[in-house]
Amino acid sequence: QVQLVESGGGLVQPGGSLKLSCAASGFTFSSAIMSWYRRPPGKERELAAFISSYGSSTNYADSVKGRFTISRDNAKNIVYLQMHSLKPEDPAVYYCNARTSNPFMDSWGQGTQVTVPS
Numbered sequence: 001q002v003q004l005v006e007s008g009g010g011l012v013q014p015g016g017s018l019k020l021s022c023a024a025s026g027f028t029f030s031s032a033i034m035s036w037y038r039r040p041p042g043k044e045r046e047l048a049a050f051i052s053s054y055g056s057s058t059n060y061a062d063s064v065k066g067r068f069t070i071s072r073d074n075a076k077n078i079v080y081l082q083m084h085s086l087k088p089e090d091p092a093v094y095y096c097n098a099r100t101s102n103p104f105m106d107s108w109g110q111g112t113q114v115t116v117p118s
Helices: none
Strands: 003-007 018-025 033-039 046-051 058-060 068-073 078-083 092-101 104-108 112-115
Touching: 003 092, 018 033, 018 092, 018 112, 033 068, 033 078, 046 068, 046 078, 058 068
Parallel strands: none
Antiparallel strands: 003 018, 018 078, 033 046, 033 092, 046 058, 068 078, 092 104, 092 112
16 A cells, blocks of 8 residues: 655754655655645645656745755655754645656655744
8 A cells, every 4th residue: 555654743942953754655655756745734735845766956935945955865765854044834644645657646644743943
C-alpha cells in the first residue's frame, strides 16, 4: 500500500528552524512529484512547496520563499522540508503529497503539526 509518514513537527519559537521529513513507500518514489502542503487554523489547505522527480525543479509559495527549502533523497525515499526563520503566521498542519501520472496516484500523509507561538 502507498504510505506517506510525516515527522519532525513541533513547537518552535519565532525565528527558529525545523526540518520535516516524509518517508514514502508502496510506489516508485523517484517517479513522483513530491509536495508539502499546509493547513493553517481556520484556512484552506495550501501548497507550500513541490519538487520534481529528480530534484531538478522546485517551486515555493510566496509566503515561504527564501525561508523554506524542499529536497528529496531518492535512495531513501524521503522528502524534506527545511524551514528557517519561522514566523507566527507559519503554524499549520503540514502534509506530504505524492503524485504520479502513470499510473495515476495522488496520495497524502497524515500530517504533522508545526506550532510557532506569537
